[in-house]
Amino acid sequence: MKKISIIIPAYNEEEALPPLYDRIKKLMDTMEKYEFELLFVNDGSKDKTIEIIKQLRQEDNRICYVDLSRNFGKEIAMIAGLDYATGDCVIFMDADLQDPPELIPELVKYWEEGYDDVYAKRKSRKGETWLKKFTSKMYYKVLQSMTKVEIQRDTGDFRLLDRRCVNALKKLRESQRNTKSMFSWIGYKKKEVLYNREPRVAGSTKWNYIKLMDLAIDGITSFTTSPLRISTFIAIPTFIVLFIYFIYVIVKSFVVHEAIHAFQAIILLILFFSGIQILLFGIVGEYLGRIFKETKNRPLYLVNEYNGEKEKNED
Ligand code: UDP
Ligand code: MG
Secondary structure (H helix, E strand, O other): OOEEEEEEEEOOOOOOHHHHHHHHHHHHHHOOOOEEEEEEEEOOOOOOHHHHHHHHHHHOOOEEEEEOOOOOOHHHHHHHHHHHOOOOEEEEOOOOOOOOHHHHHHHHHHHHOOOOEEEEEEOOOOOOOHHHHHHHHHHHHHHHHHOOOOOOOOEEEEEEEEHHHHHHHHOOOOOOOOHHHHHHHHOOOEEEEEEOOOOOOOOOOOOOHHHHHHHHHHHHHHHOOHHHHHHHHHHHHHHHHHHHHHHHHHHHHHOOOOOOOHHHHHHHHHHHHHHHHHHHHHHHHHHHHHHHHHHHOOOOOOOOEEOOEEOOOOO
16 A cells, blocks of 8 residues: 655644644545555644644554754755655645645545656635735746746645655755755656645744745745856946947047046046956856855756666665
8 A cells, every 4th residue: 555644844833733634634534545644743833733743643643743853944844754754655735724635636646647746836826916926926037047947836835746756855955945946956757736725724824024035035046046147247247338438538548639537547447446356256156156056965966767667766
C-alpha cells in the first residue's frame, strides 16, 4: 500500500486544529487504498497547539508530530516536515483550512498518472483590490524576466510531491529558504490543479504588508542575482554621457576656439569618477553573485531518468 504524508506546519493554530483534523479524517477514511501519515510540525507555538496534537495522536496513530525548539518560520518548518516524512509522496497543507483537503483525491489522481509535482493554483483572486492584482501581476512578470527557471503563478505551498522531489528538496540545505523558488528549481513533471482558496477558519494570518514586501524581495533574491547587475547597467550610460560631453567640450575648445570653463571640467571629472565607482560596484556585484550561488551548495543538476529508470534521488 502506498503511503501519503500530509505535512502541516502549525504556529499558534489551537483553534484551527480540531476542524482541520475532522475534515482530513473524513477524507482519509474515504481513501482506503492508501496509508496515511498526518505529520504536524509545531513551529514553536505559544498556545496549546502541541497539547492538542498530542491529544489527537492518542486517538489516531496516523498522527505524527515534530516539535521544533522555537519558532523558526514556515520555510524551516516545511523542510523539517520533509526530513521526517516517511510517505511515498507528501502533501503540504496549511493548518488554517485555506487549502481544502477535499482537493487531495485529485492531487493523488494525477500523481498516480505519473506527475511528480501536482500543485494547486488559485482559480480567482476574488476579494482582492485592483492594486493588489496589478502589483502581483507586474511582480511575476519582472521576476520571470530575470530567471530561466519557470515560475508557477498564483500558487502557494499547497501541493503534492513525489518521493523523488522530496529527496531532491532535502538536498537543498541553504538556510535562507524560499521554498517556492525551490519547487520551481527542482523541475520534474509538474501539473496544475485549480482551486478556490478559502478564508481562514480561525485565528489570524501571520502576514502583513511589511512581511509581504520582505517576501517579494526574498522571492527575487532567491530566484536570481541579476539585481547585482544594476550597477553595471547604470555605469554604461554614465560613460556614454561622459564621452559625448567630452567630445563636445574638446570640439568647442579646439575647433571653435572657446576656452574650457571650470564648470565643464568639473562636470567631466564628476562623470568620470562616479562612472568608475559605479562600474567597480558592478564588478564586485558580479563576484558576489557567484559567491552567493556557490555558498548555497546546491546539486549541480537533478536527473529525471537514466536508461529508462526513474531517478529517485536517494542518498
Ligand atoms: N506558520 C508556521 N510558522 C510561522 C508562521 C506560519 O508554521 O512562523 C504556518 C501557519 O500555522 C499556517 C501556515 O504556516 O499553517 C500559513 O500561515 P498563515 O495562514 O499565517 O499564512 P497565509 O495563509 O496568510 O499566507
Ligand atoms: Mg493562511
